Amino acid sequence: xxxxxxxxxxxxxxxxxxxxxxxxxxxxxxxxxxxxxxxxxxxxxxxxxxxxxxxxxxxxxxxxxxxxxxxxxxxxxxxxxxxxxxxxxxxxxxxxxxxxxxxxxxxxxxxxxxxxxxxxxxxxxxxxxxxxxxxxxxxxxxxxxxxxxxxxxxxxxxxxxxxxxxxxxxxxxxxxxxxxxxxxxxxxxxxxxxxxxxxxxxxxxxxxxxxxxxxxxxxxxxxxxxxxxxxxxxxxxxxxxxxxxxxxxxxxxxxxxxxxxxx
Numbered sequence: 001x002x003x004x005x006x007x008x009x010x011x012x013x014x015x016x017x018x019x020x021x022x023x024x025x026x027x028x029x030x031x032x033x034x035x036x037x038x039x040x041x042x043x044x045x046x047x048x049x050x051x052x053x054x055x056x057x058x059x060x061x062x063x064x065x066x067x068x069x070x071x072x073x074x075x076x077x078x079x080x081x082x083x084x085x086x087x088x089x090x091x092x093x094x095x096x097x098x099x100x101x102x103x104x105x106x107x108x109x110x111x112x113x114x115x116x117x118x119x120x121x122x123x124x125x126x127x128x129x130x131x132x133x134x135x136x137x138x139x140x141x142x143x144x145x146x147x148x149x150x151x152x153x154x155x156x157x158x159x160x161x162x163x164x165x166x167x168x169x170x171x172x173x174x175x176x177x178x179x180x181x182x183x184x185x186x187x188x189x190x191x192x193x194x195x196x197x198x199x200x201x202x203x204x205x206x207x208x209x210x211x212x213x214x215x216x217x218x219x220x221x222x223x224x225x226x227x228x229x230x231x232x233x234x235x236x237x238x239x240x241x242x243x244x245x246x247x248x249x250x251x252x253x254x255x256x257x258x259x260x261x262x263x
Contacts, residue, residue, distance in 0.1 A: 042128055042258050043121035048114055049251040053244050055111045060240045062104035066097065067233035070226060073097040077222035080215075087215055094218065104236075111243075116141055118247065119157060122254050126164040129171040129258070135160055149197045155189045158250065167256035184245050192239035199232045 073093050080090035120140040126133055135143070135157040143153030163179040222229075254260075 042125045044260055045118055045121050045251055045254055046260060048118045049247050052111055052114045052118060052247050055107050056240045056244045059104050059107040059111060060237050062100055063233045063236045066100050066104060067230055069097050069100065070229045074222055074226040077219040080219045081223060090219060116144060122161050125258060131164045133160055133164055149200060151193045155185060158185055162250060165253040165257045182249065184242065184249060188242040188246055191235060191242060195235045199228055199235060202228050
């Protein structure tokens with residue numbers, strides 16, 4: 001009879017080789033198809049990003065209204081200077097324009113606060129999953145104040161954050177540093193940081209005169225600042241659109257990395 005029991009390896013067969021300790025995954029392989037948000041303590045960013053985009057839309061609408069209303073308040077200032085309208089009429093026109101500017105300013109302040117929170121959470125998440133970033137979470141907050149207007153540090157933080165959010169590079173793998181920049185960030189930086197700084201310098205004299213003197217000084221300030229005022233509103237509208245793109249694209253990429261949408 002033939003023995004059909006289990007076969008055994010011949011005694012002289014060598015054992016299989018051990019797995020190399022430095023074995024690396026092939027390029028493009030994602031080692032963490034699981035949901036990182038369910039395995040480590042990560043901060044959510046989608047809700048904050050949505051709020052930022054909504055506020056940006058409100059700011060853009062206010063800026064459009066302000067841009068449309070600028071010629072009227074400038075004409076009113078010139079008429080007051082020429083003596084064709086009363087001080088009360090001019091003050092009334094300025095008050096309506098100032099109200100719209102105040103509403104846009106309030107939304108802009110809220111956008112700034114939420115943007116700091118949003119960026120901080122993304123950088124914090126990257127550190128939590130093992131990304132060895134150059135810019136830490138503290139820079140995601142303090143960088144917005146150093147220096148003012150020219151947001152150089154936040155731009156560099158955002159540049160690194162885009163790369164660190166590469167969903168095709170596993171946690172603990174430094175190949176994310178080799179990723180490409182997102183050109184939208186640099187367009188936003190030029191339009192908002194550089195553009196607004198130039199306009200702020202150009203309109204500094206008019207703004208000082210408009211808000212630091214009597215009614216005649218205010219009228220002179222508005223009469224001389226029409227070009228700067230309209231340009232600032234236009235740059236603000238374009239910047240709002242570009243920042244919305246940055247927030248949406250960075251958030252979508254970050255969520256693909258962390259799996260927040262599946263949490």
